[in-house]
Amino acid sequence: MGIIMKSKNTLWILFKSMFLLSACTFGGGFVIVSLMNKKFVEELGWLEEDEMLDITAITQSSPGPLPVNASVIIGYRIHGVTGSLVAILGTILPPMIIISLISLFYTQFRTNKYISVALLVMRAGVAAVILDVVWELAVKVFKTRRFLYIAMMLLAFLATWFFDISAMTIIFVCLAIGVIDLLLSLRKE
Numbered sequence: 279m280g281i282i283m284k285s286k287n288t289l290w291i292l293f294k295s296m297f298l299l300s301a302c303t304f305g306g307g308f309v310i311v312s313l314m315n316k317k318f319v320e321e322l323g324w325l326e327e328d329e330m331l332d333i334t335a336i337t338q339s340s341p342g343p344l345p346v347n348a349s350v351i352i353g354y355r356i357h358g359v360t361g362s363l364v365a366i367l368g369t370i371l372p373p374m375i376i377i378s379l380i381s382l383f384y385t386q387f388r389t390n391k392y393i394s395v396a397l398l399v400m401r402a403g404v405a406a407v408i409l410d411v412v413w414e415l416a417v418k419v420f421k422t423r424r425f426l427y428i429a430m431m432l433l434a435f436l437a438t439w440f441f442d443i444s445a446m447t448i449i450f451v452c453l454a455i456g457v458i459d460l461l462l463s464l465r466k467e
Contacts, residue, residue: 288356288357288361289357289360289361289364291322292352292353292356292357292361292364292365292368293364293365293367293368294368295317295318295322295368296349296353296364296365296367296368296369297368297369297371297372299313299314299317299345299369300345300368300369300370300371300372300373301372301376303345309404309407309408309411310344310345310348311333311334311337311344311345311348311411312407312410312411312414313407314330314348314352315327315330315334318330318352318356324355324356325352325355329355331415331418333348333351333352333355334348336351337351338449339449339453345369346366346369346370349362349365349366349368349369350362350365350366352365353365353366416431419431426455426459430452430455434448434452
């Protein structure tokens with residue numbers, strides 16, 4: 279995975295893309311990662327689908343906010359260390375600005391019925407986007423036709439839904455299974 283391109287125009291496009299995605303995304307990391315996929319894989323063609331899936335997996339298992347982790351990797355992939363810094367700046371500026379404004383008008387926001395309704399409507403949109411991401415990832419897992427991956431996905435869902443097992447436990451168990459699977463496949467070769 280090398281650096282794609284180096285130009286000031288690329289940095290501007292990277293900053294602008296991250297800024298707009300971050301400013302217009304409600305619902306947390308999974309929502310913004312799906313939109314990053316649409317932007318950097320489908321629209322700009324800067325990343326491959328497999329690269330974006332790898333970035334998603336890495337950012338989910340790394341500490342810190344998922345969008346910032348993704349911007350570090352995507353920025354580095356696009357334009358090295360400078361790209362990472364530009365992508366991080368584009369990702370963190372909108373929430374900082376929005377939270378600063380909200381803190382100034384907190385009392386008015388808290389009691390405003392229109393803002394309450396708007397936030398409730400946004401939750402429905404967020405749920406739809408997350409469902410879309412889950413569906414796309416599930417389809418990709420089924421396309422692998424690997425029983426192990428399909429079973430891990432279904433068991434992870436069951437463990438979360440029915441047994442309330444924490445996401446971190448599931449991630450570490452899946453990581454361990456993945457490492458063992460990799461070692462066994464390398465050993466066979």
